[in-house]
Amino acid sequence: MTLRKHWKYSEDEDLVLSSLKGLVHSNPAVRLIPSEKVVFNPNSDTSKKITLISGGGAGHEPLHGGYVGDNLLDAAVSGHIFASPSTKQIMAAIRTKSHKEKGTIIVVKNYTGDILHFGLVAERAKNEGYNVELVIVADDVAVGREQNKMVGRRGLAGTAIVHKILGAAVHSENAELKNIAHLGNTINDNLVTISASLDRTSVPGRQMNTSEFTGEDEAEVGLGIHNEPGVKISPIPNIDDLIEDLFHKLLSPDDKDRHYVDFDLHNDDYILLINNIGGTSSLELHLIAEHIVIQLPTKNRPKRILISDFVTSLNSPGFSITLLNLSNIAKAKVGFSTDQLLEFLDAPTDAPGWKPKSYTSKQWEADSVYSESPMTETSHISSSLKTNAVVFEKALVNAMNNLLKNEPDITRYDTIVGDGDCGETLAAGANAILFELKKKGNFHKNLSDPVATLAAITDLVEDSMGGTSGGLYSIYLTKLVGSLGEKKELTTQTFGDAAYSALYDGLFKYTRARVGGRTLVDTLQPFVDTLKGTGDIKASLSAAKKGCENTRELHAKFGRASYVDESEFKTEEGGVPDPGAVGLYAIIEGFVGAL
Template identity: 40%
Template sequence: MSSKHFINDPAHLVSSALHALTLTNPNVGVDATNKIVYRRPAHPLHAPRQPQVSILSGGGSGHEPSFAGMVGPGMLAAAVAGTIFASPSAEQVRTGIMARVDAEMGVLVVVMNYTGDVLNFGMAVEKARAAGQAVEMVVVGNDVGVGRAKAGKVGRRGIAGTVLVLKIAGALAAMGRPLEEVARVARLAAVNLVSVGASLEHVHVPGRAADAAEDKLAPGAVEIGMGIHNEPGSGRGQMDLPQLVGKMLAQLLDAKDADRAFLNVNSNEVVLLINNLGGVSVLELGGITSEVVSQLGSKYGIHPVRILSGTFMTSLNGLGFSVSLLNVVNTDVGGPGMVELLDAPSEVTGWATPIQKITWEARNTATRTDDAGTSREVKPSGLKMDPGAAAAVLTDALERVIAAEPDVTRFDTVVGDGDCGIGLKRGAEAILKHLSQTPLTGDAVVDVASIVPVVENTMDGTSGALYAIFLNALVHALRVLSPGDATPQLWASALKQSCDALSKYTPARPGDRTLVDALYPFVEVLGKTGDVKKAAEAARKAADETKGMQASLGRTVYVGGSGYEEVPDPGAWGLACFFLGLAGAKPTDEGWEKI
């Protein structure tokens, strides 16, 4: 794949491409700072629009026209862009939800199943919910290129078939249907969807050293199941197009392949999507489409009711294509079916329907600049606690985390990349500084909410995102339980709700060797006993028992050797130290290793 580009500055490339959408579609505006393309509000001189659910999606740049090209009437209300092949930040997404879309009837967030996207979009969703906004989130995983065994708890990746979910949900939202109904139909479409891709070469990212680390394919070789971020697929081989298509359709449809039998095509109606990964000529894509349709009919007796062929979700200029099949099922919403929703008009540059003449003539120049919805101001909840005692306990716990940094770093050097201890210490020090400058008020919701941005701004990586999601969910849970006194039992109930919220964005559970191994026992025992000391003991015991535990998630999965048998999980250990500090154990105490 060529490493030559007309624009070699990736930041300029993304910003200029987003701006270009406002030139080719008068319906949309762009928040350049947050890289959000949004549907413009109604012109002040025109009739107001009928309220509808707003659908927001997004992800890394490099997949155009997804997702920004799908913004407009009949599809997305906004799309949030990251840098090339990287998730946008939670703050970008939060701004999109709270200030760049109409939220009167709620917001549906649709995201593809990639860890960074799920965590950052999920964090933004929880923050919006904590602020009182009605938000639902649908995660789409439709790639069968990686089977169950290899995907494990992470699940299937999201690829081009996702645009069918966006179109169906967008059309239903445009009809004024409620948030619950739109989200249900989006999930229904997602579980009835399978996709697989193939490519002749990996792509080159602008601004990256030319071919420095590319895994080149041999001449004539093709890779099946390649992801849209250059990820490897299920295998490579020398084969012509009929053989390649045959293998791809088998992965999509062979019910005997237990590792990939994700969909039982039991409907008389199937929608076919042939997607160009960016580097296939229109002429060649036509030949591919003909081969796919021919084999579907001759080998499987499938004659699609709709055949969509074009460029919907790319991997920059990837020399490949993907095939998606949607099993059309009853939506049970009293009226529009999936095909009708796919056929419904939309006015976006990334879909087949052209922009209407009336839109061009209107020359709408209205913009969204009001950031009031992104304010972090938190109203008092009436959930009371002793601010002096709370500050003292929290200080002890944070100091214990700081003192534990050398051990946590040593553990993470054995089983990870060595940054866990530093990250926890940095977060703890930042919270201590915050407490010294902004004393606690005694309102549990206000005080926890004031700590959330400190964690978000100082703790990076996956653990930082997990803590931020958890704390945002905790703010929401505490607000629901207020007013009254913040008793241990009330804290336990709120923490349990936060665990449930966190579980929607990560598959980590006790036994996977993550910080969750210390979190869940603490919450469970606190709920049963109301005793912080006993809960901390349970967390410490569970963290110690991660020694020898085979990791199911995180970087430790990829680290070889037997080091994991000798040390506990760093994240679980660091969190257990925090809980021990809450229970009164201080680093300066003699025998502080035992509570």
């Protein structure tokens, strides 16, 4: 659910004004009139072009002030959170940037307060000699015609597209006030947006009624950007099922009350915009975007896919989908072709809140966004060393099975002293090796070559094991492959020498962990040292076991365990051993036991 906590500010601080000041501090291309909360572009010459102004309540950032810049807005005015600015503020924006000869377009979202205030100022400005046109954005499909006959649809994320296209269109050769306003209205007539969220938003400094929020296993579809309720659904649906439903609502051919725009997605040129309503992480937003693109009910790729936080509702953890039908606009004969509309959308801007990068149409028309991995064909490592393949396989299987048998204990230990994933990580590596053995493929055929087998195991470890454990094992095994490959024969002593080199000339170059640091090195280092010094495999196993057991009494110096209170390192059996050390000992014990 929504994070309902906020930092504490002085009761008399104007949060919106402070936010706007923060915006202009870091963006030298814009200026602020603090008394009126007007952000404007000081470099735009509106004596030579139509002025583009927008505004509304705060809480929808980067709308509106974030969209002031070249090829976007000339000025934006902000009210309080979710409240329209005053007529005085709006007039200040007009007087700051508007030029009476070229005229002014005001883009406003379809909310009662905004329409009344901006409309009143438009009429007053006309009385002062300004030539003003209003473009009203209403793209929400959650609001049906019967539901809001008097008010109409709400303005949502489609507002950003209107801003961007008009912001560049006013620079075109045939830009006249009436035809740019007509373009804006035609864009709106071909916009549809639907939203979904896991919760409502919370407002800094304002006590919220907890009954307004959604339940633990609820989501909401069709909510507005001012905490207006949508339709609650429970349980939270699978993302693909949700997106399928959202597309049905956007296109809604069988819903006359909400069917606002005709789409032939198989043939029409269209734009897809995916909007973060405020509290969705960047990772999850792009994850959702992938599902949206997959779920598009056509193989006809959008002309543009825009993904960002365009029109937010503070910290609401949701997203919205917007579609714009470009082909319909071209048919409406607005004086601009589809290619021109895309050029307007692509035009570079220094507006601080416009995140999409400017790419060429040629870049957008690439056949595929994916490329083949250069790792599909890896070089085959082999050697002249030979070993008994049957015995080697038996030892590998026994080692992996012994690790899997100990996985529950490893996981339990790591839950106490770490983040709980050590056992799972090691088990993933073990299962990957066992799977390859069962396939009886190239891996199995190369068991007589210990170097080739260890190289293949290294690849499996890299692919299947993440985290610190995966990195340590991969580095050690990589160096072991190289060191062992230099040997002319395979004996206990030559293997001991290679294992020693892999540790001291390999792994120790990339980690400061040593015996006593409470890591897998407490198992590995005694084993390697003893094997090199004595050539005795049983003595080496005993040394490894002793090193592993000693970790029960050691203070952690590395990894997450070093941040855990040592009072937590206790179980009924005594101190908790290091999970990584236990896992490595299980592997060595299983391997040596089979020999």
